Structure formats: C-alpha cells, structure tokens
Amino acid sequence: MNPKYERQLKKGVLEMLVLKLLSKEKMYGFQLIQKLQLCNSKYFSLKEGTLYPILYRLEDDGLVKSEKIVNKPKELAKKYYVITDQGVEVLKELEILWKDFSKEVSKIMED
Amino acid sequence: MNKEKYLHKVIKYLSCSKKDKKRIYEDLSADIDEALENGESWQEIEMRFGDPKDLADELMENLEVDTKGRHKKLWIGLICGVCIVVAIGFLAYKMFIPTTILLKDSTYFNYDEVHDKAMEVIEYASNDDYEAIANIGIDEFKQDSVKEQMKETMTMMKHGAFLKISSEQYVENSTLTSKYAAASITVMYEDNAITYTLAFDENLNLSAFYMK
Numbered sequence: 079m080n081p082k083y084e085r086q087l088k089k090g091v092l093e094m095l096v097l098k099l100l101s102k103e104k105m106y107g108f109q110l111i112q113k114l115q116l117c118n119s120k121y122f123s124l125k126e127g128t129l130y131p132i133l134y135r136l137e138d139d140g141l142v143k144s145e146k147i148v149n150k151p152k153e154l155a156k157k158y159y160v161i162t163d164q165g166v167e168v169l170k171e172l173e174i175l176w177k178d179f180s181k182e183v184s185k186i187m188e189d
Numbered sequence: 190m191n192k193e194k195y196l197h198k199v200i201k202y203l204s205c206s207k208k209d210k211k212r213i214y215e216d217l218s219a220d221i222d223e224a225l226e227n228g229e230s231w232q233e234i235e236m237r238f239g240d241p242k243d244l245a246d247e248l249m250e251n252l253e254v255d256t257k258g259r260h261k262k263l264w265i266g267l268i269c270g271v272c273i274v275v276a277i278g279f280l281a282y283k284m285f286i287p288t289t290i291l292l293k294d295s296t297y298f299n300y301d302e303v304h305d306k307a308m309e310v311i312e313y314a315s316n317d318d319y320e321a322i323a324n325i326g327i328d329e330f331k332q333d334s335v336k337e338q339m340k341e342t343m344t345m346m347k348h349g350a351f352l353k354i355s356s357e358q359y360v361e362n363s364t365l366t367s368k369y370a371a372a373s374i375t376v377m378y379e380d381n382a383i384t385y386t387l388a389f390d391e392n393l394n395l396s397a398f399y400m401k
Contacts, residue, residue, distance in 0.1 A: 107216045108223040126238065127247030130216050134209060134252070144212075157219055 092124070092132050094176060097169040100142060100161040107133065107159070133159055141165035192221050192231065195241055202245035205252055213248060285364060292359035297391070298370045303359060306393050307372045311385060314400070315351045315376065317343040326395040342400055349379025362388075369396060 099105065099113055107129060114124050136142040142165050146155040161169070190198070196217055200210050217238075224234045238244055293300050306325075313321040319339035323330040330336070357374040372387045388397035 106219065106223075108220045111220075125247070126217060126220060127244050128251050130213060131248060131251035131253075133216075134212060157215060 091176070092128070093136060094169070094172045096129070096132055096136065097141060097161060097165055097172070100159055101166060101169055104145070104147070104158040104160040106156045110159070136165065141168055190235065192218070195235060195238070196221075198241035199245050199248075202242045203249060205249060209252060280365065287362040287364045289360050289362050292361050292370055292372075295361040295370070297363075297368055298361055298389075300359065302393060303370045303372065303389060304357075306389060306395075307357070307359070307374060307387055310387055310395060310398070311354070311374060311376060314343070314383075314385060314398075315348070315378070319343060322395065322398060326398070327390065330395065330398075339398070346381070346383060346400060348376075348381055348383055352377040352379060355382065367391070371397075 095114070096110065099110060105113065107126070110133075111124050111126070111129060133142065133144075137144060137159070140162060142159050142161050145158050145160055147158045148155045196214055199217065200214055203210055203213065205213075221231075221234055221238075224237075225231065229237075292298055292303060309325065310322060313319075313325075317340075319336055322339060323336050353376075355375045355377045357372060359370065359372050362369055362371055368391055370389045370393075372389075373384060374387070375382055375384045384401050386397065386399040386401075387395060390396045
C-alpha cells in the first residue's frame, strides 16, 4: 500500500473520529492515541505528529476546547480536550454526510 | 538526549506560530510524562517518537504549514538582504571613491575658468608668493602653519626663472557629496622642473597644493 495515498484517504475522516471519541468523554492527547489503538484498528494508529494538528484545528474552529483538569489530589493538572456544543452539531452533520458518502463511494467502487 | 533536549530540538525545527509551538511543547511533554508513568523507558519513548526533525516535519505537514512558501520567503528575504548590502556598498563606493572624468567633459566646472585659476596659482608659485596662494585657498591655507610649510617648500625647491609649461592635465573628481577640479601641471624652470598638483573646490577655491 502506497503510504502517501493511504494517508490521504484516512486524512478526511480523522477529524470526525476525534470528535466522535470526544463526544463520549473528555480525553487528553495520550488517551486519544491509546483509545484509537484499542479500537483494534490497524488503519488508525495515530501518532502525535498527526493527532495534535487535528486537535489544534478543531480547537481553533471552536469544535473542541482544552481544559487543565486535576483528576486526583496532589496530581499535576492534565490538559484535556472537550467537545463543544458547536463540535457536537458539526459531528452530527459529519455522521450524516459520512453515511451517504460512504454508501456512494462503495457503489462506485463495486461497479 | 533527555526529554527537554529532545523537545527543544523538535521546537527548533518547527516553523509555525508561537501559539502552535507552545501547545505542541505542552502536549508532547505531557505525553512523554504519561508514557513514563505507564512504565515506558525514555529510550523506548524516544524511539517511538522518532527523530526530532522528522517529528517536526510531520507536525508541520499536518498543520499544513506552507514549507515551500517558507523557503520562498527565505529566498526572497535573502535576495532582498543581498540587494540591500549591494546598494549600501554601491552608495558607499559612490560616496567615498571619487569618479574621475576629463575636465573638458565636466558639466559642472568650466574648463577655461579652472585653467585660468590654475595659471594664477602657477604664477604665484613661480614667484614664491605663498601669501597670495593662501589668499585664494580655502580657510585651512590661511593658517600660519600651512603658510610656513609652503614657504619652507618653496625655499627648498629653488627653480630659477620660469621657462614654460611642459604639460598640463585637468580632471573632475566627484563623490556623491562633493566635486573638485584637479590639475597636474609640469613647469620647466631654469634650474629644474616642478610638477604642481592643484585641486579646486566647487567654488574654485584652492583646496590642495602639492609640489614635486
């Protein structure tokens, strides 16, 4: 598999996947990377160099925000990423788009 | 390499906004701390993260930083810098290194006026009249020390009666800030030949007087 084309194909859905994961719970960067690995997806083994630019784009667009949260006493605050209301709305739109889009793509590929 | 050195190297290779550099540093640092807490060794983490430059390149590619545009800006900056240096060098050259043209080609000085003035100086010099020379010179010529110097030189160079002018050349020298007319005149005297080098400022005041 040509890594350049594989990367291009995956690129478009990563924002949607990150929003989806954050819609379930707030997470910090390391957690997001581990979560995607735990999904047992060989296609979404995200590295820091890919994940953080996505998070920053979502943050700059107001779809997520970062918060420093202390989980346990005497522990240092961790930087969590939290989906915003706007992010929830955009995720809904992306899910609808994805359903239609993936159906159409599959139809063309099967021809 | 330890964590701080690694992160500083990554940041050094990044060409993005200060805001992005700050949050990248924070997030990578937090990830490394988390991985260490989870039992990974620094060596394992460093191997997983990869070469600092490669990580920086990957971050910039995904931040969609226009590296080609950045290189173009660098080249433009470099070319502008070189042009500025060349322009300054050219200006300095024009200011400090005089350009020389034949006086007859000068658009500032009148050849006949300069020639007449030079002949006046030669007449005074031939008569050892250093006072008269000082009177047509710039203020520095009127200083006693300068007049004394001229007197000494004229006394040393005993020449006898004036015979003829054997050669004369006239040029205009100009810098960005000033112009002067220069003359080199060789006079044959009874006892020897003296070459006079004269310079006149823009107001035709004598500004230099040499004898050899």
